[in-house]
Amino acid sequence: xxxxxxxxxxxxxxxxxxxxxxxxxxxxxxxxxxxxxxxxxxxxxxxxxxxxxxxxxxxxxxxxxxxxxxxxxxxxxxxxxxxxxxxxxxxxxxxxxxxxxxxxxxxxxxxxxxxxxxxxxxxxxxxxxxxxxxxxxxxxxxxxxxxxxxxxxxxxxxxxxxxxxxxxxxxxxxxxxxxxxxxxxxxxxxxxxxxxxxxxxxxxxxxxxxxxxxxxxxxxxxxxxxxxxxxxxxxxxxxxxxxxxxxxxxxxxxxxxxxxxxxxxxxxxxxxxxxxxxxxxx
Amino acid sequence: xxxxxxxxxxxxxxxxxxxxxxxxxxxxxxxxxxxxxxxxxxxxxxxxxxxxxxxxxxxxxxxxxxxxxxxxxxxxxxxxxxxxxxxxxxxxxxxxxxxxxxxxxxxxxxxxxxxxxxxx
Numbered sequence: 584x585x586x587x588x589x590x591x592x593x594x595x596x597x598x599x600x601x602x603x604x605x606x607x608x609x610x611x612x613x614x615x616x617x618x619x620x621x622x623x624x625x626x627x628x629x630x631x632x633x634x635x636x637x638x639x640x641x642x643x644x645x646x647x648x649x650x651x652x653x654x655x656x657x658x659x660x661x662x663x664x665x666x667x668x669x670x671x672x673x674x675x676x677x678x679x680x681x682x683x684x685x686x687x688x689x690x691x692x693x694x695x696x697x698x699x700x701x702x703x704x705x706x707x708x709x710x711x712x713x714x715x716x717x718x719x720x721x722x723x724x725x726x727x728x729x730x731x732x733x734x735x736x737x738x739x740x741x742x743x744x745x746x747x748x749x750x751x752x753x754x755x756x757x758x759x760x761x762x763x764x765x766x767x768x769x770x771x772x773x774x775x776x777x778x779x780x781x782x783x784x785x786x787x788x789x790x791x792x793x794x795x796x797x798x799x800x801x802x803x804x805x806x807x808x809x810x811x812x813x814x815x816x817x818x819x820x821x822x823x824x825x826x827x828x829x830x831x832x833x834x835x836x837x838x839x840x841x842x843x844x845x846x847x848x849x850x851x852x853x854x855x856x857x858x859x860x861x862x863x864x865x
Numbered sequence: 866x867x868x869x870x871x872x873x874x875x876x877x878x879x880x881x882x883x884x885x886x887x888x889x890x891x892x893x894x895x896x897x898x899x900x901x902x903x904x905x906x907x908x909x910x911x912x913x914x915x916x917x918x919x920x921x922x923x924x925x926x927x928x929x930x931x932x933x934x935x936x937x938x939x940x941x942x943x944x945x946x947x948x949x950x951x952x953x954x955x956x957x958x959x960x961x962x963x964x965x966x967x968x969x970x971x972x973x974x975x976x977x978x979x980x981x982x983x984x985x
Contacts, residue, residue: 660922666915671925671948678940681915 883935
């Protein structure tokens with residue numbers, strides 16, 4: 584089973600929940616994989632502190648034009664919706680920083696003058712933390728295209744009955760790439776107007792992608808009740824509520840796992856896991 | 866010869882648009898007759914990314930050999946260079962004034978971009 588943990592709003596506690604959930608499964612003696620899909624700012628490793636056993640480059644393919652074969656017809660530039668190709672006179676220019684590696688230009692070229700070459704965009708790291716199989720991706724500084732790195736992280740997932748995907752914030756391409764194919768999407772939110780605003784976007788995204796969705800309300804006793812009202816209205820199940828507790832923040836600041844450091848979080852993670860595994864939702 | 870002036874309106878009395886890729890209009894001017902045609906750049910004005918590259922291709926298609934504008938970014942500059950178009954930066958005032966600055970040799974041909982590229 585693949586459980587993706589996303590939020591919409593940043594800083595709601597995705598990594599706290601994802602790492603704590605993985606830790607809880609491992610404590611039970613079961614195999615579990617934790618994938619940090621937030622390749623622009625991966626931080627799961629700070630809490631799981633895995634022993635990294637393998638590092639390898641992540642690459643993506645970008646087009647190169649064979650100037651001998653190129654007939655300067657402009658078909659590649661026309662098909663490129665990311666506007667990464669310019670045809671001027673007898674020159675065909677490729678701007679790799681705009682390229683999304685879709686391969687469309689290869690298909691469009693009637694001369695078969697376009698090939699693809701891999702360019703490095705980041706590093707894939709795999710390792711282990713206690714019983715948790717750990718994978719993350721670290722995107723190179725200055726690299727704008729994160730989805731190929733996220734794909735690499737997902738492809739490197741070790742076989743385990745439960746896979747937890749710690750997703751980036753937001754609801755745009757990197758998140759779509761991360762949550763695609765999951766069996767359950769857990770949306771971590773907080774009971775604030777900002778939390779609710781982004782929760783709505785994330786729920787709409789989940790519905791568009793036809794994903795099973797459940798909500799975890801973090802810092803549940805702060806803020807207002809609007810998140811509960813919304814979840815009831817839209818029939819989104821609330822699977823866990825975690826109270827606002829300074830002990831959680833202090834553990835976080837020391838790089839400790841919330842479920843290891845704070846007993847009531849451990850209890851709630853076990854309960855959340857039971858709900859997920861009961862199959863009522865997924 | 867033909868030059869393109871980036872402008873905020875459709876004739877030579879309109880103000881120069883200092884931006885190249887997201888200029889409102891391209892004025893194609895015949896330097897011998899001062900005949901001027903305006904070409905709308907609205908499509909690139911609202912483009913999420915790559916406006917400079919598209920604008921540079923459009924200028925190439927118009928058959929101009931020089932561009933008079935305020936600023937140009939690196940990707941637009943590379944594309945204009947590939948199209949063998951000379952870029953004159955720092956044009957100010959109206960399009961007509963920019964044309965006069967160009968004729969008087971007051972505008973410098975750019976050797977490189979003078980502003981940073983933007984991410985989408």
